[in-house]
Amino acid sequence: MVARSPLSDAELDRLFRALADSTRRDIVARVMAGEQASVSVLASRYDMSFAAVQKHVAVLEEAGLVTKHSQGRERIVRGNPEQLARARELLLQLEHLWVERFSQLDAILAEPRRPKR
Template sequence: MVVRSELSDSEVDRLFRALADATRRDIVRRTLVAEASVSELAVEYDMSFAAVQKHVAVLEEARLVTKEPRGRERIVRGDPEQIGRARALLVQLEDLWRSRFAQLDDVLADPSPRSSPRSSPRSSPRSPGVDVRSRRSSARREPNVDPSTRSTRHLKET
């Protein structure tokens, strides 16, 4: 299942980058309830007016809010349609993951063995029936040998 969206990848990136900040999410929430000027929004935050303007600009770029001049003020209004698009994308992703988990549940619920004894993780394809862990532990018990000696020994054997 491929998640399809009416938004381009760059639009989705802008949308979720904008929503990644708590202040911007709060601005969206407030402007969906009622329109507000940038000045009215700025009063509520412990930051400069310019910082709030930048947050609004990021939201406007993501099309989560619209800004229109009214006299000397800029009125900010939330865009519920864009929020709906974000929600639809998240629902598609949720459906994808639920589907994958359902498939995993089906695999885990099936009691039939899926592998043959030959492909058991404990046996080696080169030496059937030999426990890999026992080979490793015997390799560890080998006396400390200088690596240069080991390579020389290897050359003499061949």
């Protein structure tokens, strides 16, 4: 159980926005799976220009989902699972609200008499 600082609204916006594109989700999947991936190698996998893929990687990097590391003239893209965990954490919190409402409901039903409105 690692203590993770919560993300700001703007960071969450960027994070979920980055995940809202199938090409970017695919890139994340590849780099998380450990594929040795320079930007151009990634680009060769998709039916779009190098520049387009480069932009996608930049979006992922700004969202913190990947990092880039210079290696000669190449930039190697690596996945950052921690940011995935943070996104997941938020979803879990939202789901938790759903669960908690029932305990609230129970409390209301346990009242001797509930006030009208």
